Amino acid sequence: MNLFAATLPNFLGGLAVLIVGGILTWLLAQRAGRVRRYTLLNSAAPDGSPVLHLTTRRAGTVIRRDVGRGPERFELTKVQLPDGTYAAEPMDRYV
Known part of the structure; x- marks a missing residue:
């Protein structure tokens, strides 16, 4: 005991x-494993609406999307926009 x-x-x-x-x-x-919606900044679909991207990848990841002008790279960020989506910043436009 x-x-x-x-x-x-x-x-x-x-x-x-x-x-x-x-x-x-x-x-x-x-x-x-949570899915996040990202708005691709300064990009618009043919109907004028913002281009959205769904992913489970973390902020800091670089993705490649075709947004009408050919493939572009976007960096996923932690910045949450007023509509609840997160910002994905274009990397190739400001060079």
């Missing part, structure tokens, strides 16, 4: 670390 009482705090501490680690891993996995 004395051995059980001496090891109980270590066991409970280890169990708490495993539970917290599991919860954090699950939360990060849920966040990483």
Whole structure:
């Protein structure tokens, strides 16, 4: 009985670390797999509406899209626009 009482705090501490680690891993996995809508800045579809791009990739990723003038590169950002989408900045236009 004395051995059980001496090891109980270590066991409970280890169990708490495993539970917290599991919860954090699950939360990060849920966040990483979320689909985000990006508005390709300074680009318009043939009908004049903004060009949108759906992806699960993180901010900082460079994508290539054809927006009417040929393929262009856009960098995904963390900036959220008023309509709820995120901004994708053109990389080749300002060179």
